Amino acid sequence: xxxxxxxxxxxxxxxxxxxxxxxxxxxxxxxxxxxxxxxxxxxxxxxxxxxxxxxxxxxxxxxxxxxxxxxxxxxxxxxxxxxxxxxxxxxxxxxxxxxxxxxxxxxxxxxxxxxxxxxxxxxxxxxxxxxxxxxxxxxxxxxxxxxxxxxxxxxxxxxxxxxxxxxxxxxxxxxxxxxxxxxxxxxxxxxxxxxxxxxxxxxxxxxxxxxxxxxxxxxxxxxxxxxxxxxxx
Numbered sequence: 001x002x003x004x005x006x007x008x009x010x011x012x013x014x015x016x017x018x019x020x021x022x023x024x025x026x027x028x029x030x031x032x033x034x035x036x037x038x039x040x041x042x043x044x045x046x047x048x049x050x051x052x053x054x055x056x057x058x059x060x061x062x063x064x065x066x067x068x069x070x071x072x073x074x075x076x077x078x079x080x081x082x083x084x085x086x087x088x089x090x091x092x093x094x095x096x097x098x099x100x101x102x103x104x105x106x107x108x109x110x111x112x113x114x115x116x117x118x119x120x121x122x123x124x125x126x127x128x129x130x131x132x133x134x135x136x137x138x139x140x141x142x143x144x145x146x147x148x149x150x151x152x153x154x155x156x157x158x159x160x161x162x163x164x165x166x167x168x169x170x171x172x173x174x175x176x177x178x179x180x181x182x183x184x185x186x187x188x189x190x191x192x193x194x195x196x197x198x199x200x201x202x203x204x205x206x207x208x209x210x211x212x213x214x215x216x217x218x219x220x221x222x223x224x225x226x227x228x229x230x231x232x233x
Contacts, residue, residue: 002028003026003027003028003121004028004030004117004120005022005028005119005123005165006031006032006113006114006119006122007030007031007054007056007123008031008032008106008107008122008123008124009031009033009047009059010125011042011043011044011046011047012043012191012192013173013176013177013187013190013210013213014127014168014176015125016187017125017176017179017183017185018123019050019051019054019056020183021167021168021179021183022123023054028057030058030113030117031047031050031051031054031058032062032109033048033051033060033061034061034064034109035061036064036066036067036105038067038074040195040196042196043191044061046190046191048061049189050186050189060113062109066099071100072096072097095205097204097205097206103124103126103134103141104145106124107124107145107164110124111149111153115155115162118155120163121162122162122163122164123165124142124166125166126141126166126168127173127176128169129170139166139170142169172213173209173212173216174216174217177214178217181217187222188222188223190223192206192207192209192210194206194207198224199224199226201227202225202228211229
């Protein structure tokens with residue numbers, strides 16, 4: 001029997017590349033996406049498209065109402081996501097788009113899913129290099145969750161560990177894009193923008209980090225933008 005992996009797929013660039021890495025490593029993919037009360041559902045459709053392109057055995061869209069708590073500009077419509085930052089500003093502080101404990105919630109549900117299907121690993125597209133300052137995208141956090149997973153599951157107690165794999169953790173956005181290109185990752189199916197318009201805004205932190213990565217990789221981003229910063233040209 002082949003090895004199985006639960007892949008957290010958000011619809012964004014990083015999770016897409018991560019899913020293709022899992023596929024390259026020979027895992028049968030079981031994809032998991034979350035409708036958690038975010039500002040728009042465009043990323044959910046992107047996640048579905050990515051799951052299909054990576055030939056996921058199953059794709060589960062899990063509904064969870066984090067918008068009931070608020071506390072983030074991604075779930076509270078009265079707040080506005082940060083935009084028009086210089087690249088030097090991004091990551092200096094934890095931004096308004098941080099969703100309280102989001103990765104902990106998502107990984108906990110992924111852990112339950114993984115144990116239920118007897119999976120060997122969970123893949124998450126967290127990155128600690130070119131990121132927006134999120135505390136749950138750091139190596140110490142991933143290691144701590146792995147320790148918890150080992151203690152909290154029947155598989156872990158029996159010595160059949162479910163590995164928490166974050167293959168992009170120490171890669172820059174440019175390195176992630178280059179890796180994705182080698183794997184044939186369909187970047188045109190991904191959505192990174194915090195705004196759910198027809199085109200990406202080109203102004204939010206997520207758009208700026210993505211555009212920076214493509215520029216440094218010397219490759220055109222295949223998605224359309226409403227605005228492109230001067231430095232992109």
